[in-house]
Amino acid sequence: MEAIGLWLVDLDPPEARRAELGLRLSPEERARADRFIPPTVRRRFECARGSLREILAHLLDCAPSAIRFAYGEWGKPTLAEWPELRFNLSHSGERALIGASWKREVGVDLEHLRKGADFRGLAERFFSEPERQALLEVPDPLFPREFLRVWTRKEAYLKARGTGLALPLGDFAVPLGPLSNPRPLTWTRDRPEEASSWPVQELPCGEEYVGAMCAEGPGWSARTVIPWP
Helix, strand or coil, X not given: CEEEEEEEEECCCCHHXXXXXXXXXXXXXXXXXXXXXXXHHHHHHHHHHXXXXXXXXXXXXXXXXXXXXXXXXXXXXXXXXXXCCEEEEEEECCEEEEEEECCCCEEEEEEECCCCCCHHHHHHHHCXXXXXXXXXXXXXXXXXXXXXXXXXXXXXXXXXXXXXXXXXXXXXXXXXXXXXXCECCCEECCCHHHCCXXXXXXXXXXXXXXXXXXXXXXXXXXXCCEEEC
8 A cells, every 4th residue: 555645844934944945946936936025925935845845856866956847737736857756735824735646646735724714605605515415514613624624625636636626616525524544535426437536535734724635546545744844
């Protein structure tokens, strides 16, 4: 069974570490970072992309500067020289989540648990009928976390597939509740054969965060999420 690598990154490190990560960026990434006017957004981008380069270089035994990205039809990044190494990045709040696999497509999603959003309205708008019905029974104090459990699993599936929102969120359902082992999608409109082909799993990413991953096919497990560096 393949153990898929997972890393959790602090996006608010000490200044020396942030400067080190900023030096990892390519000229294109540097120019993109410099376009972000809010300093917090710029810092988070620099730390997320710099850490991604370090992790991929660690797996490939190369320099971070040797990493060159290519992009699929829907914008999912791949590696130009090492297409066999599949990876995905998600960031929210002050953390980033990175997953990598040598054998299969992988998608990860991370969300910061925040107050004030209209989670019930979002569920009604974007979720499938089975998911909406299941969430009706969830009391208000628990609803934000249960909503994000569904949301991150759906996003992880879409990111693993590399389609983005070209596949509507309401066209498929994910398993609900705590999920410590990979489980398949429970229903996919017009795509029933895909339900067992893309299992999803919850990831422990901290008390204020909800994380999930999805990977292609059976026969994998998620390693413990490792802090980086």
